[in-house]
Amino acid sequence: MGLGELASRDTPAARLDPRAKVVATLAYVGIVASFGRHELFRLAPLAAYPLILAALGDVPLRPLLSRLALASPFVLGVAIAEPLWGRSPALLLGGWVVPGGAVAFATLLAKLVLSVSAALILVATTGFDAVCAGLGRLGVPRALLTQLLLTYRYLFVLSDEARRMVRAHALRSPDRPRSTLRGAGTLLGQLLLRAFGRAERIHAAMRCRGFDGTLRLSQAWHLSLGDALFLSAVTALLAASRALDLPALLARLGGIS
């Protein structure tokens, strides 16, 4: 647990200014989303950004993949209908006619993988608190950042609490270690009530130490030459993949039509 903890290591990617990485990631996700439903191949060059940043940040693959898998049900739910709509042929691949729906499905999946991994790599090279501080410097409302930071902090506590409840339930129902749907409702309700109690206690503890609604994050930052280089490289990549059809250009250069 805690992809953000990777960011405490001293890597070239971790040394970049959080604001630069936040801006780059936001722009990247925007550009990835801007491509059309069937422009699968035009997304390919964009894979360079997460790959290079992950390499610079020495981000291990396994935790990234497990978190990608966690996010996938949401997009799969949206994308799964695509093959049903578009049955008209859209692509010839080695003699196979690929229907438009399948291409749209693959395109959505590729967009998911690219944008979610960019966000994950941002956290893994920057740390969640620095990402929030960066967002704060870029004008995101304080209340939202406080919510984000506290949610991230108490995710552990809440998941521990849920695990303890499920275990306690399992230990007292040996024949049926998994909860029924009705039982799960009760457990979830309990978890919600406990979360309310916890939230009240945390709020009291915060107020006792002078909390007035704004979380002050102490970060002294300055943009360096490295940040400028990083931002220009990202801008170049994004502009090139948006303006030019790089895979088609490459194919033409290679003499394939």
Place this chain on the structure above:
Amino acid sequence: MSHHLVAMEDVHYRYLDGTPALCGVSFTLHHGESLGLVGGNGAGKSTVLLHLAGVLFPQRGTVRVGDWPVTPGTVAHVRRSLGMVFQDPDDQLFMPTVEEDVAFGPTNLGLPPEEVRARVETALDRVGAQHLLARPPYRLSGGEKRAVSIATVLAMSPDILVMDEPSSGLDPASRRGLVDQLRAFEHTKIVASHDLDLVVEVCRRTIVLDRGRVTADGPTREILARGDVLARARLEPPQGLRSCPRCGAVGDWHLA
């Protein structure tokens, strides 16, 4: 300027679900005193502390801390002079790193960054936790979390240190470390606990709470030797004040 530091006068409080928590609690505390607040589960210890910190307000009666009556309008002043350490460190430690957590209070007081840094260092030094500076709080052990929780409050330089069950969940070595630290603090202290051995070592004065009422108030060693009062409050005399099971000696035989 009042001569006493903390005063509760005939405080009544009933929780939303109707449970009466405090039924006329009164006491006053002077500068430099150390008070143990003892009682069984549900006796009202935590409720008293929440009133002192201005988290709850009395439905009848008054609470004063320093020169201020504790009301919604004065809590900001009250909390500058009174530091509260909550029972569960996970409630107290909410920032991404130990350093930021200890800096949270001083920063909210509006202190300049150099002063905040100095306070963080001193506070962590006091509890022997400087080496935890860069760690995320949720990764610490129970004893480390407790030490850092206390540092977060010390960093605000309170006049009064208030603690709810500080020794709960600690192993013997961590508990010993805590007792030694508490004995070394020259703050005015209020410690709510049913760890009576801790109270014997740390507090010179003790108040026994039983179902929302003060049933005894006086020097710790006298109060905690009164078996009848303790039994009614669902407590037992601490080991340190019992007679020796082998030779029958009374007093500090266990320390000899």
